[in-house]
Amino acid sequence: MDGMHDLGGVEGFGPVQRSSYTSVFEFSWELKVHAIGSCMLSQKCWGIDEQRHAIERMEPRHYLASGYYERQLTGFMTLAIEKKALSYTELRQRLGSDFPLSRPSAPGRLGRPAPRNFKPGQRVRVKNEFVAGHTRFPSYTRGKIGTVVSQSAICHFPDASGHGLDAHEEMTYDVCFEASDLWPGNSDGAQVHFTAFESYLELVE
Numbered sequence: 001m002d003g004m005h006d007l008g009g010v011e012g013f014g015p016v017q018r019s020s021y022t023s024v025f026e027f028s029w030e031l032k033v034h035a036i037g038s039c040m041l042s043q044k045c046w047g048i049d050e051q052r053h054a055i056e057r058m059e060p061r062h063y064l065a066s067g068y069y070e071r072q073l074t075g076f077m078t079l080a081i082e083k084k085a086l087s088y089t090e091l092r093q094r095l096g097s098d099f100p101l102s103r104p105s106a107p108g109r110l111g112r113p114a115p116r117n118f119k120p121g122q123r124v125r126v127k128n129e130f131v132a133g134h135t136r137f138p139s140y141t142r143g144k145i146g147t148v149v150s151q152s153a154i155c156h157f158p159d160a161s162g163h164g165l166d167a168h169e170e171m172t173y174d175v176c177f178e179a180s181d182l183w184p185g186n187s188d189g190a191q192v193h194f195t196a197f198e199s200y201l202e203l204v205e
Helices: 028-042 048-056 060-065 068-082 088-095
Strands: 123-126 145-156 169-178 191-197 201-203
Touching: 028 048, 028 068, 048 068, 068 088, 123 169, 123 191, 145 191
Parallel strands: none
Antiparallel strands: 123 145, 123 201, 145 169, 169 191
16 A cells, blocks of 8 residues: 555655664563564464554654654554454553554555566566555555566465455565666665566566
């Protein structure tokens, strides 16, 4: 989905602000949030793609105003309520206040039914698709052409698993793009590598 989480190549946000602290966890509650998330994943309460999508669905102003672990916590609480582990009324009673949850999800989608098995050196295009639900291709690659470098891991198709659907396993590929093709007239001479699921790609004849 296009959203505030997908800002690669977007102008107008100024330079990246680096934090002054060196620890992974600035506050003690952040460590607790990390532990909760690890526990939920290990117990298969939800999958990593569902967790990512719950964060993607945050209201944009809330997303931008939140740090990493606040976004994680928002995603966890959203999924816990959606999966009926607790109710919003119960959550509000425990906190004594409202808690901002992520917005409802759009439907997911299944991937390619038959494998294509792209080969190193082949030119491929990222499909010019606009996906309302979860996806793992960044918007700046949409419709752009790159070169397959190698086959990568076989993983569950995230556009389905991010919605709790029965996702099939699919090949991924290391695809290399010229930065000047991704951002014409506004980039340094560089190459950008993107790990793409097979369903995102089409062969350039």
